[in-house]
Amino acid sequence: MDVRSQVAMVFHLDKCIGCHTCSIACKNVWTDRRGAEYMWWNNVETKPGTGYPTRWEDQEVYKGGWEASGNSISLKGAGKLKGLKNIFHNPHLPVLEDYYEPWTYKYQDLFTAPEGDDQPTARPVSLITGEEVEVQSGPNWDDDLGGSPDYARHDVNFKDLSAAEQESLFQLERMTFHYLPRICNHCLNPACVASCPSAAIYKRGEDGVVLINQERCRAWRMCVTACPYKKSYYNWNTGKSEKCILCYPRLESGQAPACMHSCVGRIRYLGVLLYDADKIQQVASCAEKDLVDSQLDIYLDPFDEKVIRQAEKNGVAASTITAAQKSPVYKYVKEWGIALPLHPEFRTVPNLFYVPPLLPAMASVQDGVYNESSSEYLWGGIETSRLPMKYLASLFTAGDEEKVKEVMKKLMAVRFHRRNETVGDMEVERIEKAMSEVGMSKEMADEIFRLTSLATFDERFVIPPAHREESIEMIEATADVKGETGFGFKDKPARGL
Numbered sequence: 001m002d003v004r005s006q007v008a009m010v011f012h013l014d015k016c017i018g019c020h021t022c023s024i025a026c027k028n029v030w031t032d033r034r035g036a037e038y039m040w041w042n043n044v045e046t047k048p049g050t051g052y053p054t055r056w057e058d059q060e061v062y063k064g065g066w067e068a069s070g071n072s073i074s075l076k077g078a079g080k081l082k083g084l085k086n087i088f089h090n091p092h093l094p095v096l097e098d099y100y101e102p103w104t105y106k107y108q109d110l111f112t113a114p115e116g117d118d119q120p121t122a123r124p125v126s127l128i129t130g131e132e133v134e135v136q137s138g139p140n141w142d143d144d145l146g147g148s149p150d151y152a153r154h155d156v157n158f159k160d161l162s163a164a165e166q167e168s169l170f171q172l173e174r175m176t177f178h179y180l181p182r183i184c185n186h187c188l189n190p191a192c193v194a195s196c197p198s199a200a201i202y203k204r205g206e207d208g209v210v211l212i213n214q215e216r217c218r219a220w221r222m223c224v225t226a227c228p229y230k231k232s233y234y235n236w237n238t239g240k241s242e243k244c245i246l247c248y249p250r251l252e253s254g255q256a257p258a259c260m261h262s263c264v265g266r267i268r269y270l271g272v273l274l275y276d277a278d279k280i281q282q283v284a285s286c287a288e289k290d291l292v293d294s295q296l297d298i299y300l301d302p303f304d305e306k307v308i309r310q311a312e313k314n315g316v317a318a319s320t321i322t323a324a325q326k327s328p329v330y331k332y333v334k335e336w337g338i339a340l341p342l343h344p345e346f347r348t349v350p351n352l353f354y355v356p357p358l359l360p361a362m363a364s365v366q367d368g369v370y371n372e373s374s375s376e377y378l379w380g381g382i383e384t385s386r387l388p389m390k391y392l393a394s395l396f397t398a399g400d401e402e403k404v405k406e407v408m409k410k411l412m413a414v415r416f417h418r419r420n421e422t423v424g425d426m427e428v429e430r431i432e433k434a435m436s437e438v439g440m441s442k443e444m445a446d447e448i449f450r451l452t453s454l455a456t457f458d459e460r461f462v463i464p465p466a467h468r469e470e471s472i473e474m475i476e477a478t479a480d481v482k483g484e485t486g487f488g489f490k491d492k493p494a495r496g497l
Contacts, residue, residue, distance in 0.1 A: 002277040003300060003311040005320050005464070006188065006208035007246065007270065008351040009260075010332045010339045011181055012452060014358050014411075015267040018179040020044050020140065022259035022268075026183075029258045030245070035237025037102035037127045040139050041244040042259040044181045047395070048155040048169065049142045051180075053098035056230040057156040057343065063092040064228030065191055065346035068285045073347060078195035078226040092225050100137045102127040128236065145177050152177075157394035165388060176386045178357040180395075181267070183259060184231040184244035185342070185350030186210045188275065188298070189284045192243070195226035200241075206320075207272075207464070208351065209246045217241050228346040252466040260461065269451075271327025271462040272320055273351070274300045274311055284347045288398050291344040298349070299334055302327070323464035328451055329353070336448055338407050340396035355452075356392050356404060358411045382408045410438045414452075417445040 026042040045051040059065055063077025075082065077092040086092070105122035113120035126133045142151030148170060158166050168174050186203075190210050193201045200216035201223055203209070212223070212232075217240045223232040224241065232243045247257035255261065260268040275298050283294040300307045302324035311321055324330065332339040332355065339353035382389070382405055389401045389408075397403045413434040420426040435445065451459065 001300075001307075001310050003274055003307055003314050003316065004208070004277050005206070005311070005316050005324065006273050006275055006351055007186070007251065007464075008208075008273045008327075008329045008333070008353070009183075010269040010329050010353045010355065012267045012269070012355040013178055013180065014355065015265040015452070016044070016179040016181060017265045018044055018046070018144070019264050021262050021264050022181060023139075025258040025262035026244075029247070031242075033237075035235035036233070036242065038096070038099045038139075039233045039235075039242065041231070041233075042181065042183045043139055044179050045140070046143050046145060046152070046177050047180045048152040048158070048177060048391070049145070050151045050154050050156070051182075052100075052139050053094045053230050054137075054151075055098075055154065055156060056094075056228075059228055059346070061092070062094065062225065062228070062230070064226055064230070065348055066189070066284060068288075068347065071281075071285050073281070073285045075191055075195055075226055078191070078222040083195065083197060083220070083222050086225075087220075090221065090225060093221060094224065094230060096128075097136075100139060100141070101133060103133055103135060106132075145175070157391050160390045160394060160399065161388060165390075169386075169388075174386050178387070180342075180354075181259075182229065182231070182342075183352065184210065184246070185229060185348065185352040186244075186246060187351060188277075188349035189280050189347065191226035191228065191346075191348050192223035192232050195222040196220065197222060204248075206466075207248070207251070209248050209251075210243070211245055211248070212241055212243055214238075214240050214242075228343065228348065229350075251463055254463055254465065256457075256461040256463065266455075266460065269328040269332065269460050271329035272302075272324040272464055273327065273329060273333070274302050274307060274316070274321070274324050276300055280349065283349055288345055289400060291347070291398050292340065292396075292400065292403055295341060295344060295349055296334065296337075299330070301334075302330065317464070320464040323462050326462045328455070328460060328462060331447075331451065336410070336444065338410050338448070340403075340407065342396060343398075344396075345398040354396060355411070356396060356407055357387070358408060358415070382412060406438065409434065410440060410448075413438055413440050414445045414448050417442060418449050 023040055023042045023044055027040065030041060031039040040052065043052050051057065055061060059076060065076055066073040067076050103124045103126055106125055107122045110120050110122055123132050124135050125131065141147060145152050153170070169176065186209055190203060193203060193210065197220050198216050198218045200213045202211060202213065204211065219234065219239045219241065221234050221241060224234055232241055235242050250257055256270060260270055279298045283298050286294045302321060308321055333353050339355050341350045341353055389404050392404045393399050393401045416426055416431045416434050420431055
């Protein structure tokens with residue numbers, strides 16, 4: 001048993017209001033630079049939708065992630081042989097149009113335009129070429145189902161839904177959507193790390209954060225292809241690849257990442273998970289139906305004496321073990337089992353988990369029509385939710401609908417219990433039945449409710465203490481290098497590329 005520590009995250013989708021405050025916080029801190037204008041290390045997508053970059057989930061197009069063959073795995077679109085074949089032309093690499101061409105406006109024209117009969121306008125101009133452009137798309141172009149015929153209807157997760165089921169989701173009486181915030185998953189089996197010919201991408205031993213060494217990066221861009229979540233980006237100005245660094249300078253000083261600190265809905269949780277690194281290949285290469293259970297099995301009980309001894313033997317600090325015992329992520333993922341990984345079939349073993357959206361769950365659907373007056377109870381059953389279980393299963397469980405239903409029933413049981421505690425209008429028999437079906441006690445339901453709704457900042461973000469002096473030394477050392485911003489990102493173009 002090779003026990004290591006990993007900083008992991010949980011996003012509670014029922015609480016996300018789609019305000020994009022997280023995205024703007026990240027943009028202002030990390031990607032407000034030349035060459036990074038189109039990058040959104042944190043972005044919020046509307047589901048159903050095609051996301052950013054367009055159709056990033058379709059690995060038949062982008063060839064990201066891993067594919068299993070027996071007890072082994074291989075990269076779908078990168079690696080030594082595949083990378084060599086595509087070294088001069090990579091057909092699986094997203095192009096700028098798959099993201100969007102970043103633009104600004106010629107605001108000066110509002111002041112310098114000659115006098116005329118018409119109001120002067122500020123034309124959009126490309127931030128890359130400086131030429132006037134016709135704006136065609138943006139990072140959240142399909143926000144709130146905007147442009148549904150072009151975007152939402154082409155959601156990759158509709159693959160298992162019939163044409164009638166898909167169409168019913170866009171009828172006014174059944175229309176539904178939810179938000180999906182995304183950052184780098186800092187995976188246990190990162191495809192980006194395995195694909196890099198320069199060995200520029202590495203996973204930090206102390207917390208599992210995946211980083212790109214800007215000095216070693218040679219712009220092969222295999223990491224962009226290999227990452228199935230498309231969270232590695234190419235900076236056209238510096239000739240280097242960049243990605244989310246989980247705000248590790250903030251973590252090292254005890255602060256939450258910028259996107260999490262600024263989150264209006266308080267949907268984000270961060271904590272430590274202990275895992276058995278010996279099981280990574282076994283988890284990544286298992287049968288698709290076992291992917292979720294296998295991944296959850298790799299995370300270890302931080303209270304187990306055997307796990308603690310092995311962790312200490314591996315050099316995991318006692319403070320990190322204590323942080324793992326207090327981790328809100330461990331509670332959501334392991335103790336309560338209500339948070340799931342995004343697209344586990346990519347086999348990267350991601351460390352960002354999502355509590356699926358229970359809304360809309362009121363009333364029921366009968367004969368294909370959503371009717372709030374047709375339900376005997378305030379809330380109908382999970383099976384009659386407007387959002388099909390097939391769709392959520394495609395997102396979070398590699399198609400296993402039963403596993404999604406189990407999570408949704410737990411969330412519904414908490415809702416029943418808390419409604420009865422505060423209002424008292426629920427039938428006791430129905431509550432007891434709902435809770436017994438999922439093996440939930442009143443104490444657990446209250447604990448889930450508290451961490452979901454009433455948690456303090458320190459309860460949501462349990463950050464393991466780090467050596468602040470080492471962080472300061474790192475910042476000072478990189479800031480002394482001429483032309484750098486302090487964290488290795490150059491502002492001037494790279495030479496010789």
